[in-house]
Amino acid sequence: MKVARVLHNPKAGEGKYDKKALINLIESKGYKCVYASVKEDGWDDFGDEDFIVVAGGDGTVRKLVAKLLKRKMLDKRHPIAILPMGTANNIGRALNLLGDTEQLVESWSNWNVRKYDVCKISGLEERDSFFIEGVGFGLFPNLISEMKKHDDEGRNPEHSLKLALELIQDIARDYKARECKLEIDGIDHSGKFLLVEIMNTPSIGPNLSFNPFGDPSDGELEIVLIPENQREKFIEYMNDRKNGIEAPFCFSALKGKDIKISWDGIHAHVDDKLIKEKPGIQISLSLHPGILQFLQPGEVIS
Numbered sequence: 001m002k003v004a005r006v007l008h009n010p011k012a013g014e015g016k017y018d019k020k021a022l023i024n025l026i027e028s029k030g031y032k033c034v035y036a037s038v039k040e041d042g043w044d045d046f047g048d049e050d051f052i053v054v055a056g057g058d059g060t061v062r063k064l065v066a067k068l069l070k071r072k073m074l075d076k077r078h079p080i081a082i083l084p085m086g087t088a089n090n091i092g093r094a095l096n097l098l099g100d101t102e103q104l105v106e107s108w109s110n111w112n113v114r115k116y117d118v119c120k121i122s123g124l125e126e127r128d129s130f131f132i133e134g135v136g137f138g139l140f141p142n143l144i145s146e147m148k149k150h151d152d153e154g155r156n157p158e159h160s161l162k163l164a165l166e167l168i169q170d171i172a173r174d175y176k177a178r179e180c181k182l183e184i185d186g187i188d189h190s191g192k193f194l195l196v197e198i199m200n201t202p203s204i205g206p207n208l209s210f211n212p213f214g215d216p217s218d219g220e221l222e223i224v225l226i227p228e229n230q231r232e233k234f235i236e237y238m239n240d241r242k243n244g245i246e247a248p249f250c251f252s253a254l255k256g257k258d259i260k261i262s263w264d265g266i267h268a269h270v271d272d273k274l275i276k277e278k279p280g281i282q283i284s285l286s287l288h289p290g291i292l293q294f295l296q297p298g299e300v301i302s
Helices: 019-028 058-068 090-094 100-112 137-146 158-175 226-243
Strands: 003-008 032-038 051-056 080-084 109-121 129-131 134-140 179-182 190-197 221-227 252-256 257-263 266-270 273-276 281-297
Touching: 003 019, 019 032, 019 100, 051 058, 058 080, 058 090, 058 137, 080 090, 080 100, 100 109, 100 281, 134 137, 134 179, 134 281, 137 158, 137 266, 137 273, 158 226, 179 221, 179 252, 190 226, 190 257, 221 226
Parallel strands: 003 032, 003 051, 051 080, 080 281
Antiparallel strands: 109 129, 109 281, 134 190, 134 266, 179 190, 179 257, 190 221, 221 252, 257 281, 266 273
16 A cells, blocks of 8 residues: 655645545545645654655645755655645646546556656845746736735635736736846847746746746746837737637747846746845756656556
8 A cells, every 4th residue: 555645735725625534535545644734843754655745736835845855865755746726736737637636636546757847046045946837027026916915805716817817917017127137058138028937837826827838847947038019919918818818828938947147126036936135136047857756647656
């Protein structure tokens, strides 16, 4: 019998799965369950379990990854299974984890390991910075700030996405493009931009799809750029999305691994976290391919 270390955010998933319900579900499918709430001390005391289950949203996945990246090379590498229970679930979507929670647990008997890239960030005040979704400047950090003002509305995923699509249009109308010195694998791509997003997943935030061809397992990052002269085009695209029109994403998306950025501003975001730095943010990004292992439908776990 395989042993699953279950890391649960009990506040995720609109309360559908409490501790008892989650354990009962997993054990009913033939697994031994070692449960821990990520809200309590000791949740990261991993043992010899066969794999780790994250029952929560993108923030819970990131919390686990932060711990795993600090482990020693000789420590056991646990594959990670995600039960997406957050608002956006960008990481789960990037791994094509479709279906409800029970269907996902049932599919564990036929999963394989998929490697997942992580990008290290140098230059921020916070040491050991990394991202698994994306880092960016311009419109999106402003959107995060505006979305926080609506935190008390008890939004579901659909409402969060609609609100984000409305707010980002308002922000884009008035946002002043900023200078960005940008070097991608030694090639200069500097300019004035409304948005600069370096992405590992197809979507960020409340499931905003800025990178439809993104693959977190391909050993490359996508750099999405919205220059000042594409302001109206970007607003139109976001408005189409809000109205349910699946317009093609037709903005610049470059690929790279080693990236240097100097941004004329003080705000940025790392995954879903808004950060404030000294004026003139300068960072370097270095991609580390395949250092995480996630479970995805496929062959039986050996």
